[in-house]
Amino acid sequence: MSYQQLARDIISGVGGRANIISVMHCATRLRFKLKDLTLAESERLKTHPGIIMVVVSGGQFQVVIGNHVHDVYKEICLQNGSGEDAVPVAKAEKSGNLFNRLIDIISAIFTPFLGVMAGSGILKGLLALCVACGWLTTDSGTYQIWYVASDALFYFFPLVLGYTAGKKFGGSPFLTMAIGGALTHPLMIQAFQSSTQPDAVLVGFLGIPVTFLNYSSSVIPIIFAAWISCWLEKQCGKVLPAVIKNFFTPLICLMITVPLTFLLIGPAATWLSQGLAYGYQAIYLFAPWLAGLVIGGIWQVCVIFGLHWGLVPLMMNNLAVLGHDTLVPLILPAVMGQVGASLGVMLRTRDPQLKVLAGSGATAGVFGITEPAVYGVTLPNRRPFIFGCVGGALGGAVSGLSSASVYSFGLASIFSLAQFIPPAGMDISVWGAALGTLLALLVGCILTLIAGLPTIETATVAGVASSANAAASWLPTAVENDDTLFAPLSGKLLALEKVADTTFASGLLGAGAAIIPHDNYVLAPFHGxxxxxxxxxxxxxxxxxxGIELLIHVGIDTVKLNGQHFTAHVKPGDTIQPGDLLLEFDRQAIKNAGFDLTTPVIISNSEDYAAVVTLASGELIHPGAPFLGVQRNTKESV
Structure with a gap:
């Protein structure tokens, strides 16, 4: 599939190339840093058929694309000359409030390797499952090779984080990656192990004692060290002559930052890491069910605004400090609650397009990607989203009560259940997490089936029922007289020449009449x-x-809405009978968008008849009332 036009439309919609500071992507959305947010056309982008949703949060302009976001991202980078190699300017880091800047920093640092991190975590979980089931042993070569494949990213976290943090802070990413390498160097790991022995000899740097810590898998120390290095690099760039700057700047940064990290930054950041981990653990242990209830209920709300990034470092920090994390088991029910709500919509709706959308959203949600389900299905219909959050809260409470933990990082998905298995093997916590996950899915699905689509589906059923009753009263007339068309809408009758569109008013497209609708439904006016x-x-x-060819055109210039606020209940080739529901539209939303709702009803092949007459009388008309009639040519009648 070519994404060239979509990329051009997105670049234009965010204010053009000159307005883009940087762009990156996560699992489903493009994340723009813009010079001027007021230049971005959010509403225009929201109506684009290739875009699910637009969100402005955390100082970022986020365009939700879906699972093919990487292909769109590559095309945008190709057209815009930006992307992974684009370095955000210093001004961008200082814009926005402190919270927005924090969210922006976290997402920029962790987004680039999120997919690899999730894959590594899933592999760790599958290995734990294989060991628990007796399929592999920990001393087998197969296990060990797969284990190092799953553990390498986490063990050398400081290198990876050093690279992405260096890019975010505007310095040399390879320089900050070298600092991360120093934290995980074998000599430093050996020094840490030696320092734990009873007869350990105190080691110092220039006479200053050094506290050796194990920085492998750590998160916070390298981020602080990268920030210091990037600041120092900028200062060196200001004062050093150009002829020596290229190699003296890295020299100075390494000579200062690495010892400073081991002496001060590392221990301070490690104590902060431990404080965060043990502080969270204390809150969690106070009332695990309450933590699950809250996290499971609000997680998807945080995802909508991109605020969930604030908890990602906490999850990783828990794994690094405690060896396990209790947040992900509370998040999985929140994900499955939306999956259940999407399934409920799919099972209940009569709209074939919404049914397909709900099915694909639920499938993506099972694998941890909830944006298609949330933005495309549950959130637009409101109640399914709320029911999904209710299911997530209840399921999270059950998972919290079971004290479930995850032992490797990954996106909350169906694969997370394997990651819940402790090193000692299956226990009650795993079954509790599975029960909470299943409960969230069932609650979201059942509540949506019962009362999830009141604003659309209940009204549709009522509309179909009333139109069916109307059809029953005039069906014999329709059968007896094939030259009569019945009103497809209820509303105010308007002569065609009074329509505020010369193409229709002139009769160029055919003869007929118009209706200004009073409700949201278009019904079949005949058998055909x-x-x-x-x-x-x-x-x-x-x-x-x-043989009558009829065109029903809802509103004037409504083609510009690109399908927004319209739902089709039939497809080309479908057989119809009087009173069948054809189209559904949001009358108020279309009016609010500034469009004229006058609906021309045109007999396209008017030239085939001697005359087209309006049968309706009075100002108002209702579905099932005689509306238009055709008079056939004399020769044809004979």
């Missing part, structure tokens, strides 16, 4: 079939059994 359906769902073409 669906001849055509516009991709934007604002207009539909019908063909009666007697």
């Amino acid at each position: 079939e669906v001849a055509s359906l516009f991709a934007t769902r604002h207009a539909i073409g019908l063909l009666s059994h007697s």
Whole structure:
């Protein structure tokens, strides 16, 4: 699939190339840093068929694309000359409040390797499952090779974080990666192990005693060290002559930052890490079920605004300090709650397009990607999203009660259940997490099935029922007289020449009349079939059994909405009978968008008849009332 046009539209929608400071992507969304947020056209981008949602949060302009975001990202980088190698300018780091800047820093540092990190965590979980089931032993070569594959990223975390932090802080990423390498160097690991022995000899740097710590898998120390190094690098760039700057700057940064890290930054950051981990653990142990109830209930709300990034370092820090994390087991029910709600929509809805969208959203959600389900299905319909959050809260409470933990990092997905298995093997905590996950899915699904779509589906059922009753009263007339068309909408009758569009008013497209709708439904006016359906769902073409070609065009210039606020309940080729629901639209939303809702109803092949007459009388008309009639040519009648 070519994403060139989508990339061009996104670049234009964010204010053009000149307005882009930097762009990156996570699992489903593009994350822009813009010079001026007011230049971005959020509403225009939201209506684009290739875009799920637009969110402005954490100082970022986020465009939710879906699972193919990486392909769109590459095309944007190709067209914009930016991407992974684009270094954010210093001004961007100082913009926004402290919280937004923190979220921006965290997402920029952790996003680039999120997929690799999730894959590594899943592999660790699968290995734990294989050991628990007796399929592998920890001393086998197969286990050991797969284990180092799953553990390498986490063991050498300071190198990876050094690279991404260096890019974010505007310095040389290879320089900060070298500092991360120093933290995990074998000599330093050996010094740490020696320092734990009873007869350890105190080691110092220039006479200053050094506290050796194990920095492998650590998170916070290298981030602080990278910030210091990047600041020092900028200062060197200001004072050193150009002829020596390229090699003296790294020399000075390494000579100062690495010892400073071992002497001060590392121990201080490690104590901070331990404080965060033990502080969280104390809160969690006070009321695990309450922690699960809160996290499971609000997690998806945080995801919508991108605020979940603030908890990602805490999860990694828990794994590094405690060896396990209790946050992910509380998050998994929140994910599965939305999966259940999306399944409920899929099972309940009569709209084929929404059914497919809900099914694909639920499938992506099972693997930890909830944006398609949330933005495309549950959030637009409101109640399913709320029911998904309710399911997540209840499931999170159950997981919290079971004291479930995860022993490797990864996205909260169906694979997380394998990561819940402790090194000692299966226990009650694993079954508790599985029960909480299943409960969240079932609650979200069942509540959505019962009362999840009141604003659309209940109204649709009522509309179909009322139209069916109306159809029953005039169906014999429709059968007896194939030259009569019945009103497809309820509303105010308007002569075609009074329509505020010269193409329709002139009769160029055919003769007919117009209706200013009073409700949200377009019903079938005769027996026949669906001849055509516009991709934007604002207009539909019908063909009666007697040969009448009818065009129903909801609103004037509504093609510009690109299908937003319109739902089709039929497809080309479908057989229809009077009273069948064809289209559904959000009348108030279309009016709020500034569009004229006058709906021309045109007989496209008017030239085939002697005359087209309006049968309706009075100012108002209702579905099932005689609306238009055709008079056939005399020769044809005979």
